[in-house]
Amino acid sequence: MTLISLKEYETFPPRKKKYDSQDERVEKLKQISLDPQDIKLQEELQSREILTINSNPYNNELQFTTQSHVGVAQFSNFTVAITPKFSEIGKLVELIDYVYDLDLEIFTDSEIEFEGEQNILSEIIISTFVKKCQKLIRQGLFKSYILRQDDVPFLRGKLLMPQQILNQAKIKLQFACEFDELEYDNLENQIILYCLKQSYKITINQERKSQIRKLIQNFSGMVSLKEISLDDFKKINYNQMNHHYRKIHELSKLIVNSMQIFDFYKQNTRFVNSFFVNMNNIFEKFVFKLFYEFYEYPAKEQQHYPSWMTEKKGRKIDTITDILIYEKNRSDVRTIIDTKYKPELTDNDRYQLAFYAHDYKKQEAYAILPEFTDSESDAFIATRQDVEIKIRHLNIDKALGLISLRNTRERNQKIQEMLDELLN
Structure with missing residues (x-):
């Protein structure tokens, strides 16, 4: 090949x-x-x-x-x-691990050579996912109450009168009831079963395929296999009973997001081994987490509010800024930041940032891009509007190196200095 x-x-x-x-x-x-x-x-x-x-x-x-x-x-x-x-694939694994806090397994050089460097990202994600599933099985799967309607030999829950009348007409000696039943067949477990099936298609490691088959057998009979989309993850509310599912669901989300477009072929062909991650989302979350954890001023992510309204239908359209830095009173906006994972800004990007600045009544806004070999900081000034768009580049490798420093005080200080430099 x-x-x-x-x-x-x-x-x-x-x-x-x-x-x-x-x-x-x-x-x-x-x-x-x-x-x-x-x-x-x-x-x-x-x-x-x-x-x-x-x-x-x-x-x-x-x-x-x-x-x-x-x-x-x-x-x-x-x-x-x-x-x-920006770097080699190993750094991308570190980046994803930091952004999503997944405890990703880091392969040795010999493992990377065995797996094939081009497959290393998907194999690390799936290997970590499989290990977390094995641990989950040992802990015990989460049960939740599922609403059921069924004919039962004794009165249980709420009696369904229309169906009960039909039962009596048929001389059916059962009660038509609606009741809650504690079961494993909930969305939390359906997500995991679906992702196990997808992971089996993606991985090329035969030992890992065998581990996944055993896990699927553990779920079979207790959990329904259903198609899962990214919207399904929004339906889950984490509490004390299911909070241990949070990290495994973050891994599941990566698998679902990466597999969405590649389930074209039959399962017994090699073509299903296609796997991609969107660096736009990862870079945006990475920049926000740096500012949130290490910057001296408070940061908030993804501020939604209706900024446009259609005249005829009254439909509201949101403006979404990636990151807002606030003054220490946490109410006044200090800095507007938009992340763009691309080599340079387009005209539309500049207009978008200028709109944000105008909307928040600020005279400047920052675009933070990844630093590539030929990156160069710059600024665009809208002279008639007195708005300045400042372009800054973040060195991802350098940031990851600082995050890994063991001396907490040194790490915090150096990352603070790096962020100060980005915002002058």
Whole structure:
């Protein structure tokens, strides 16, 4: 299987720029082509702005364009692996672990070589998920009361009169009742069973597949297999009874989010091993967590409020700022921050930030982007509106290095200095 390795925000071969003729990918391009059964996956990847594949009309060679997703796509006769532009894949694992607080398992170099570097992200997430499921089984699964309606030989709960009249007409000697029953078949466990099924498709590790099969058997008969979407996670309220499900559900959410578009093929084919994470979401959460945990002023995330209303239908449209920094009184806005996981701002991004500044009656707003090799801080000034958009770049590798410092006082001080530098 031919492997094409790409970085985020890369076009290869480039449209206009010259490229290194010694690049091993040049020869690989001559060996691969899109199979008809790959068309649906190709279209879906493009529509989701993950990967665009075009064919050169002159030599029929494929051209790949990536954006802000990291992961692997399996086609019929080749694999595309997209890795982080800011660093190596191992740092991405550290980043995800810090953002979601997942206690991710860190593989050794020998394990990474065995698993295959292009699959390492999905394998680490699934390996951690499997271990947490095994621990959950040992602790005991969560039970909750489920509302049932059934004919029972004794009166239980509330009698359903319309159905009871039918039972009497049929001389059916049972009570039609509605009652609560303590069961394992709740949403908390349905999410885990669904993700175990998906993980079985994704992983290429045979030992891990065997572990997943055993876990699925433990759930079978007690928990219904249902299709799970990201909206289902919003329905769960965590309390003392189910709080130990929180981390395993965060892992489940990553699996569901990454698998949503790739369940095209039959389970017995290799093509289901496609897995991507959206770096936009991860970077936004990373920047917020840094400010929330280490900045001297209080930070709040995702402030929703209706800023537009349609004239005819009265429909409200929200404005959403990524991060607001408040004064120490926690009521007055000090700084507006919007995160953008991209090499540079677009015109629409600048207009959006200017709108935020105007809405909050501020004369400046900050755009924080990841620091890449050619990144350069800058500022845009809307002279007629007296609004300044400041562009700053965060070095993710440096930030992760500071987070890992064991000396708490030194860590807090250095991260505070880094954040101060970002906001001048």
